Amino acid sequence: MSAIEYQPLGIGPVTIPNRVVLAPMSGVSDLPFRKLAARYGVGLVVSEMVASKEMLRESRQSARRMLFAEGSGPVSIQLAGTEPEIMGEAAKLAVDRGAELIDINFGCPAKKVVRKATGSALMRDVPLATEIMKAVVGAVEVPVTVKMRTGWDMHTRNAVELALIAEDVGVQMLTVHGRTRCDFYTGTADWNFIAGVKDAVSVPLIANGDIRSAEDALSCLNTTGADAVMIGRAAQGRPWLPGDVAHYLATGEKREEPDLLQRWSIMREHLEDMMTLYGANVGIRNARKHIGWYLTGVPGAAEFRNVVNNTLDPAVIAQELVRFREMSALAGSR
Ligand SMILES: Cc1cc2nc3c(=O)[nH]c(=O)nc-3n(C[C@H](O)[C@H](O)[C@H](O)COP(=O)(O)O)c2cc1C
Structure with a gap:
C-alpha cells in the first residue's frame, strides 16, 4: 500500500498538520493523554466533551477539560448541551480559554446524556440541532465543527441531512462515527455510509470508527473518501498509535512500536x-x-x-x- 499525498488540512485559519485526529473520549483523553498523543505526532487532539452549562458555572471539571499542553497543536474544545443560547455563551468562554476550534457533540450515546436531550439525541431533533449550530457559529469567530453518528437508529440514519444543514449554517468540518446511537459500540462502523455523507458535502470530513491500525486508516480513507481519520479506543494504552498512523499515511513507512x-x-x-x-x-x-x-x-x-x-x-x-x-x-x- 502506498502513502497518500501528504498535505496539511486547513480549517479556516487553523492548520491541522496531518490527517489523523485523536477522538474525544470522556474520562480518557484528558490533558495527560492528549499531551502524549500530540508528542507522537497526531494532527489534532480534541478535548473531552464539556457540558456547556457546567462550563458557564466554571466547574473545576470543565476547567480541567479545557486545559491543553503547550505544543499540542490546534486547541479544539468539544461542547455538549441542549440550549442554543447557553451553547453560544459556552463557546465564547471556550474561545477565551484558548479554543481555536469549537466542536459540537451530536454523537454521545450515553443514556444520561441522551436523557438531557443532548449528544446523539440531537440527531432526533434536527430543528434544535440546527438552532444550536447557528447559535455557536454566530457566537464565535473561530471555526465550528460537528461530530455526529450516522443517525439515531438504522431506520433514521439522517447524517446526510444534518451534515448539509451544518454546512449551510457555517460549520466548517464534520466528523462522522459510522454507527447509530442505538448501536452504541456494537457491530462495525459503516464506512460506506460515511462515504455517502462525504459525497454530499464540501466541507472537510473526518471518518471515525474501528480504526485500529495504519492499514485500517488507509482502507477507511479509501472507502470513505474522507479527508482525515479519527482514532479513539485503539489509542487507549497506545497514545503513540495515532501519530504512528499519521507517519505511515504521510510516508508509507511504519514506525516501530515502543519497546x-x-x-x-x-x-x-x-x-x-x-x-x-x-x-x-x-x-x-x-x-x-x-x-x-x-x-x-x-x-x-x-x-x-x-x-x-x-x-x-x-x-x-x-x-x-x-x-x-x-x-x-x-x-x-x-
Ligand atoms: C470512553 C469513551 C469516551 C468517549 N467520549 C466521547 C466524548 O466525550 N465526545 C465524543 O464526541 N465522543 C466520545 N466518544 C466516542 C469517540 O470519540 C469515538 O467516536 C468512538 O470511540 C469511535 O471511534 P473508535 O472506534 O476509534 O473508538 C467516547 C468513546 C469512548 C470509548
Whole structure:
C-alpha cells in the first residue's frame, strides 16, 4: 500500500498538520493523554466533551477539560448541551480559554446524556440541532465543527441531512462515527455510509470508527473518501498509535512500536501527569484503567497492576514502578 499525498488540512485559519485526529473520549483523553498523543505526532487532539452549562458555572471539571499542553497543536474544545443560547455563551468562554476550534457533540450515546436531550439525541431533533449550530457559529469567530453518528437508529440514519444543514449554517468540518446511537459500540462502523455523507458535502470530513491500525486508516480513507481519520479506543494504552498512523499515511513507512522500557517510561509520565492534574488520590484511581491498557499482554505485569490497583500511596507506586522497570529491563526489549 502506498502513502497518500501528504498535505496539511486547513480549517479556516487553523492548520491541522496531518490527517489523523485523536477522538474525544470522556474520562480518557484528558490533558495527560492528549499531551502524549500530540508528542507522537497526531494532527489534532480534541478535548473531552464539556457540558456547556457546567462550563458557564466554571466547574473545576470543565476547567480541567479545557486545559491543553503547550505544543499540542490546534486547541479544539468539544461542547455538549441542549440550549442554543447557553451553547453560544459556552463557546465564547471556550474561545477565551484558548479554543481555536469549537466542536459540537451530536454523537454521545450515553443514556444520561441522551436523557438531557443532548449528544446523539440531537440527531432526533434536527430543528434544535440546527438552532444550536447557528447559535455557536454566530457566537464565535473561530471555526465550528460537528461530530455526529450516522443517525439515531438504522431506520433514521439522517447524517446526510444534518451534515448539509451544518454546512449551510457555517460549520466548517464534520466528523462522522459510522454507527447509530442505538448501536452504541456494537457491530462495525459503516464506512460506506460515511462515504455517502462525504459525497454530499464540501466541507472537510473526518471518518471515525474501528480504526485500529495504519492499514485500517488507509482502507477507511479509501472507502470513505474522507479527508482525515479519527482514532479513539485503539489509542487507549497506545497514545503513540495515532501519530504512528499519521507517519505511515504521510510516508508509507511504519514506525516501530515502543519497546517495553519505552512503554514503561510513557506509562510513568502519564501516571505522574495524572497525579499532578487531579491530585494523587483521584489521579491514581483514574490512571488505573490506563495502566491496565498499557500492560495488556505484557508478561509479568499482573503483580504491578495488583499493587497499583490496591494503593493510593504515591510512594508505594513509585517503588513498584522501579521494580517493574528493572524487570522490564531484564526482559529486554519487546
Ligand atoms: C470512553 C469513551 C469516551 C468517549 N467520549 C466521547 C466524548 O466525550 N465526545 C465524543 O464526541 N465522543 C466520545 N466518544 C466516542 C469517540 O470519540 C469515538 O467516536 C468512538 O470511540 C469511535 O471511534 P473508535 O472506534 O476509534 O473508538 C467516547 C468513546 C469512548 C470509548
